[in-house]
Amino acid sequence: TPTLLEVEGLKKYYPIRGGVFGRRTGDVKAVDGVSFSVRAGETLGIVGESGCGKSTTGRAILRLEEPTAGDVRFKGISLPSLHAEAMRQMRRQLQMVFQDPFASLNPRKKAGAIIEEPLLVHGIGDAKERRQQVQELLHVVGLDSYHAERFPHQFSGGQRQRIGIARALAVRPKLIVADEPVSALDVSIQSQVLNLLEDLQESFDLTYIFIAHDLSVVRHISDRIGVMYLGRMVELAERDELYDHPIHPYTQALLSAVPIPNPAAKRERIVLQGDVPNPKDPPSGCAFHTRCPYVMEICRQERPLFRNQGGGHFAACHLTEK
Ligand code: SF4
Numbered sequence: 001t002p003t004l005l006e007v008e009g010l011k012k013y014y015p016i017r018g019g020v021f022g023r024r025t026g027d028v029k030a031v032d033g034v035s036f037s038v039r040a041g042e043t044l045g046i047v048g049e050s051g052c053g054k055s056t057t058g059r060a061i062l063r064l065e066e067p068t069a070g071d072v073r074f075k076g077i078s079l080p081s082l083h084a085e086a087m088r089q090m091r092r093q094l095q096m097v098f099q100d101p102f103a104s105l106n107p108r109k110k111a112g113a114i115i116e117e118p119l120l121v122h123g124i125g126d127a128k129e130r131r132q133q134v135q136e137l138l139h140v141v142g143l144d145s146y147h148a149e150r151f152p153h154q155f156s157g158g159q160r161q162r163i164g165i166a167r168a169l170a171v172r173p174k175l176i177v178a179d180e181p182v183s184a185l186d187v188s189i190q191s192q193v194l195n196l197l198e199d200l201q202e203s204f205d206l207t208y209i210f211i212a213h214d215l216s217v218v219r220h221i222s223d224r225i226g227v228m229y230l231g232r233m234v235e236l237a238e239r240d241e242l243y244d245h246p247i248h249p250y251t252q253a254l255l256s257a258v259p260i261p262n263p264a265a266k267r268e269r270i271v272l273q274g275d276v277p278n279p280k281d282p283p284s285g286c287a288f289h290t291r292c293p294y295v296m297e298i299c300r301q302e303r304p305l306f307r308n309q310g311g312g313h314f315a316a317c318h319l320t321e322k
């Protein structure tokens, strides 16, 4: 399968300002050198605790935030080097679905106008054609024609997320970054929206980057999964490989907290020490060393490389260097 997207050494730093003159005193390294690729047609899950940089990674890929460093190549084209107008056109192929469907929908606009907006922005069709497309999009996401005339507050959370998905779909994108699209929804609604996303992937040849804080949500939908910790990717593998043979101690800890379908394959529960460190002042070496049950001296000194451990299973851990 051809590669659709390559992310290479992506960084997003936010300056910390202090003192009387608002002098730059340091950086929050929200994303600190992340590299991975996404194949056409796959779903790449990205998982990690809140504040690990997964949303910022998604937003920096689409340049909703400007990357501080690194490259993002979509079909071989470097997105960070595109001028504003070229990037605007490129956005037709790169869309985002947000976590909180209510916050991301304009409360004063009807659903039909919300879904139509990207068509207007990109100058697609005349008024009549756009109205037809809105109708079609409503049906595609499981809503009805009359919903076009309703306001966001008149919908349930699940319906609002369907509108968010219809809006993203309107311009027929190739890649959708879905940032915790079901986290704000009731558990009973989550699987409906996940099933919808899977159906749409089939019928529209979509590629997904699916961001979640929960390994159980991405399990079903992902072909491969990447695990992030404090602005870095620590492990990435095919879905079953990751669940069956996790390499990184952080992944092992996350998995040990997930209930497993087969109780015979008992996993030892690994309880992580302490909280996620402050990203303003991340630990030296391996950023996980303050919580890792296997920490060694070298872990405090040297940042482990994110390396292919075989068969496309990537991990960044000094344990694998021995
Ligand atoms: Fe633990 Fe060291 Fe591996 Fe980091 S590099 S995960 S501290 S063993």
Ligand code: MG
Residues within 6 Å of the ligand: 042, 043, 198, 201, 221, 222, 223
């Ligand atoms: Mg799939």
